[in-house]
Amino acid sequence: MLTLNINGEEKQLDVTDDMPILWALRDVAQMTGTKFGCGMAQCGACTVHLDGQPIRSCVTPISAAVGKKITTIEHMNSDPVGQVVQDAWQELDVVQCGFCQSGQIMAATALLSQNKSPTDADIDAAMNGNICRCGTYPRIRAAIHHAAKKLA
């Protein structure tokens, strides 16, 4: 049994130390907003924040999160930057199938939390680990710029 801080709440999860954060969230805490896409940190669908930093939860063992704060897509409604990012996503009609978008939003929110006016090169660097097979990339880029303007 591990004690974890998930979206600001202390939770006791019955998990083995080596279980990736992704599966602890999905299968044990039953929070399914964070997605499984590749299992080897290649696609970014599983992106969550650990103490504010974007990480790939599919390869990060849950033991690494003990004593730290896990933040997931379910918390973005109450994150000041996350809210703006989500609204920008909706305004620019970014999503298609939607499966990668939790990870995209977590990555974009982490970027904008640290960099208030990212350049295209900054966006490439921060978002290149997040695959979208529907090809929503142009709208993701535009939505990040749009959110940056709103946050300025």
Added chain:
Amino acid sequence: MGNIKNISRRQFLKATAFIAGGLVIAFTIPQAKRFMSKSPASNADGATFAPNAFLHIGSDDTITVLLAHSEMGQSIWTTLPMLIAEELDVELERIRIEHAPPAPVYAHTAYGLQITGGSTTTWSEFDRYRQAGAMSRTLLVMAAANRLGVSPEQCRTENGMVIVGDQRFTYGELADEAAKLEAPSEVPLRDPSEWKIIGKATKRLDSREKIDGSAVFGQDIQFDGLKIAVVSRSPYFGGKLKSYDDSEAKKIPGVIKVVQVPTGVAVVADNFWAAKRGRDALNIEWDAGPNANLDSDQMFADFRKMAAEKGAIAAAAGEPDNVLDQASKVIEAEYAVPYLAHSPMEPLNCTVRISKDSCEIWTGTQAPGLEQAAAAAILGIDPEKVKVHTPFLGGGFGRRGNPDTDFVSEATHVAKAAGMPVKTIWTREDDIKGAYYRPMNLHQVKIGLDEAGNPLVWRHTCVGQSIMTGTPFEEYMIKDGVDATSVEGLADSPYVKATPHHLVDLHTPKIDIPVLWWRSVGHSQNAFIVESLIDEMAHAAGRDPVEYRRQLLKEHPRHLAALNLAAEKAGWGKPLPAGIFRGVAVHESFGSYVAEVAEVSVANGEVKVHRVVCAIDCGLVVNPESLVAQMESGIAFGLSAALTGKISLKDGKIEQSNFNDYQVLRISQMPKVEVHIVPSTDKMGGAGEPATPPIAPAVTNAIFAATGKRIRTLPIADQLA
């Protein structure tokens, strides 16, 4: 999927009955009241007015639209409700949306089978969904008129209300009364001049839930008692399980059971991680079977040998065998494309809960009726006893509409063998190694030009597996040994047809690697090959690639309109910054005409695509916003494959495994995309696929302009490196 709209319904039903294992999928015309008794949403709260299977209005004023098609990114979750809202007179935002369960009434109006594919949803439902809205509105008006003893002509509707003089009734208030009325056999649809919603750029209705993590995909299905399984499958196609030792797997905490299923060995556990670790701990011996030596290079060599012989004839005119020596110039070329995996972002999965004499399935599928029939056959129960729920699809691209029902059949076997409800999850490796690929193809071509540089003779031999063999569409899509999808966009190409002497023939090798429609199907390779050849011809003739196409397409106004618009918006012929070069392609697929101009630079063996200008004529556009999104999407999908997409075999095994070695497009590689819509009232075409075919040749033609190197084999990365 291919162009199968001309299948005769009667013929089609026969085939479906056969393929679906005894299930006759009847086609029924929706009529008011007829389906009320079995209306799938009738268990919704409140008494329900269900004038047809597509729309329900509750006495609590809820308005629910049931989608006969699956939302997998293409935005039919918005487009189909728009059609109903237009006729029903209700705000779009008020409509609740659900995927319909499998039922005959939801059969595709052209295919006769409940399936999402072929870029057909919008045009095939354009009348049916508008009719559903209009019929409901008519009945609601009749109910109000009856209540007040006035004629329906004295009533009007607005924003979900019937208004008579100064009295207003919500649709919900009238629902019970409307449900009792006999529907007229036909109701008039609104004149396009009155449309308020159709044609208006409309934002998606599924946006919010997909950006706050609450949208439910198949992967997200959860309920008490549900277990997770991963399956170990043969690494060889056609391989068989010899023996397995699960003693180590069973020691993994959380592993519950290890069961054998027809496709391999399933580890059932409390959670995915335990199931995956359990699978890793299995000790399995496979009988490699007859395909242990399959090798892509060898397969291409075999294809080359086949191409030396004449194949089944797909198109022929004149004397293609005799006039080549009259040509002033001859182009001889071999083109090749590899297998491709669809790799939707959501790995395949299927949840199955079997009860005493029934079964429930949750899976992201493009063909719920086929899944239902397959599960029923496995369980030996009536299809009606199998309830299929379709959550959102985390991408499909054809992979989730498999007539073999591979992932649903397997998951049904797993749940049956385990004796408990199970969600079977594929890993990304399972997805990439698990087949149902776009077939690899090799084409050999000889084209002779006349003195003016125009095509005189075109001989084109194709070698590639058939997608339609073994599907419900086989009987109608394969004629005289030619699978129409193998040669679509080629045998019917306006360029080939305009060549006085031509021959397109096809060899269809039988290989034990399952193949399947992959976004844009045969067009995915044929547009690349045909539009590259046209570029080769223009170059050989010393002509501008756009001007050359214009001349060959002069009898094809919709091709021309798309080509001209894209060329104009791209500034074709105008100077570009140093190091940037243009390429163009135009192609018709799924009833839509798309031209794309790509701007690229090439440096250090790498191509960078900076900008793509796209023009489409798809006839009437219901939602320009989603049309533009689909153009962007189709371009990204095609560009991904063109740049790096390759599935290959060595020693019988797939060489790729995950996104590290099956590389797909990332944001840094995505060009700017500009989409222009040709104003058109022509016949409606599709949107989901037609942007994919032209991008590969637009890019490779630009690479030729940049470097003089003609890319005849995909992916590009292998050729420039």
